[in-house]
Amino acid sequence: GSLVAGAVIVAAIGVVATWLGDSVQLGLWFAGGLLASLLVLAAASWGLLAVLERLPHWLPFRLPTAIRHGVANLHRPGVHAEAVLTALGVGVTFTLSVYLIQTSVLDQMIKSAPPEMPNVFLMNVTRAEAEPLTEYLRAYPGVEEVELTPTIAARLETIDGRPLAELNLGEDSRFAQTRGISWREDKPDEVDVLRGSWWTPEDTRSLVAVREDVAEELGVDVGSKLAWLAGRRNVEAEVANVFRAESIRPGASLHFMLNRAALEGAPAVFYGGVRIAPDKAVELQRDAFARFPTVLVLNAADVIRIVQDVVDQIAIVVQVISAFAILGGVIILTSSVVATRFRRVRETAILRTLGATRSRVARIFSVEFTVLGLAAGALGALLASGFSALLLERVLDASYEPALTPLFATVAGTALVANLAGWLASFRILGRKPLEVLRQE
Structure with a gap:
């Protein structure tokens, strides 16, 4: 009872x-x-x-x-x-x-959050808006370190030719879902390469950098082949390095970073952030919205409040x-x-x-x-x-x-x-x- x-x-x-x-x-x-x-x-x-x-x-x-x-x-x-x-x-x-x-x-x-971390974040920037928005922000008084990161929605399909379903990762694995992947030419300052090496802008091969914990979970290392489905396009890349990143960055997650050659022409949405004096953040939000009404601009206070x-x-x-x-x-x-x-x-x-x-x-x-x-x-x-x-x-x-x-x-x-x-x-x-x-x- x-x-x-x-x-x-x-x-x-x-x-x-x-x-x-x-x-x-x-x-x-x-x-x-x-x-x-x-x-x-x-x-x-x-x-x-x-x-x-x-x-x-x-x-x-x-x-x-x-x-x-x-x-x-x-x-x-x-x-x-x-x-x-x-x-x-x-x-x-x-x-x-x-x-x-x-x-x-x-x-x-x-x-x-490092002291130099952006305190104003930009979201849902289209490819057509990326360049004019970057130029606008660089010319805006008091703005520092303008950087937009491209993000492409993709789902990891195979590792070294083996479908993800055969790797016993489980249906609830975070990598079985569609996630954002991004490209970078230069190595970010907050990234430490543990194995392998970073690519050069002249490299025409499709390459990817994998974060340390992700590499361990997926069982991949330098030389492994990964393949994603991005919309209707197959994206294949070879693991060039395994890295560690500690600090927070705006935009896509730092699980995977590919070079431009791997994602050239793929439909992308850009995210990013800038640093400006906190008392100027609201003014920047208002001005950026007036110039680019489809871009979502959030300051750090808004993010913490959310x-x-x-x-x-x-x-x-x-x-x-x-x-x-x-x-x-x-x-x-x-x-x-x-x-x-x-x-x-x-x-x-x-x-x-x-x-x-x-x-x-x-x-x-x-x-x-x-x-x-x-x-x-x-x-x-x-x-x-x-x-x-x-x-x-x-x-x-x-x-x-x-x-x-x-x-x-x-x-x-x-x-x-x-x-x-x-x-x-x-x-x-x-x-x-x-x-x-x-x-x-």
Whole structure:
């Protein structure tokens, strides 16, 4: 019964995520991630509580009375500590994951951009517009480093004569889809050739440069033959070199760069960027649009805002669901305190009769709630770090740099929430007089 109810809840949350994110795939990913988180947190909660139960016996010294009683209270019948840890942990996991991914993506976009990187980007430039637009920008006051990169939509068909389908790359491989390829005559400054050599403008052979990680994934090296389908035209080229590129460039991706001989005459769309004083960027946008109305001109602030909007849209979905998870944990904690109210009242009366002060009993309760909050926060923070690293490195092709401040702040915040929820349901217990309670026994 509980398994069926849990499955229904996860499915319902997936539907809500689909509706909020306007994406079935997003809903499925979120529901799957939620289910995995629940299973991992449930197992981790059970293991952690088992360790806490035995910890006082393993230590070579005696813990203070308040800590021993507070930890023992976690195993009181009706406390449902596992459920509290799981619910709070799920909320912490998804809330913190969104923050870590959001800040990592935007920070790396800003940090990885070299100082000379263009801050105004040009898109959808036709071949007929490329030359007059370049001349216009070079004559525009304050514009630096005008460069347009041609892009041709093409799909990789064969490697050394073997169709891609025979290479076991998988249907979801990024190279099984139509992507942009480009040509360059001179080697870009940000490119380091690892194997082979760059071509010269006089070379009439069809040549291609392949990025290091792409070469490893496809199993190609200098001398390999690659063939693309660009519209109705077959494009074949020999791998001239394998390179590494670290910095960001406007235009086509840097997976493949061909020489002009390989793509001569192919229909191309040009992309590029220029650098200008930030306070002149809006003026350049306006003037360029008036002269070339079909060209899309974006400044760096627009690009970052677009990325921020996309990330925020996903964040809203996750934060709404996370809020419900945290609220669920608070409700479970509060209800468990209420359910064990009479047992707590009786034990408090006995402790006070034996000489314990109200402050000592309060410390016992605080230890119980704090340990619950710290444990839930720590489990959620660890899981959030793992999820963030997985998504950033495997899906977003970015590096994950652990940020200790938000992790510790999250753990402390969860402990505070657990204390507030616990004391909200417990504060009247300390007000009962021991004699009044014992007379009712």
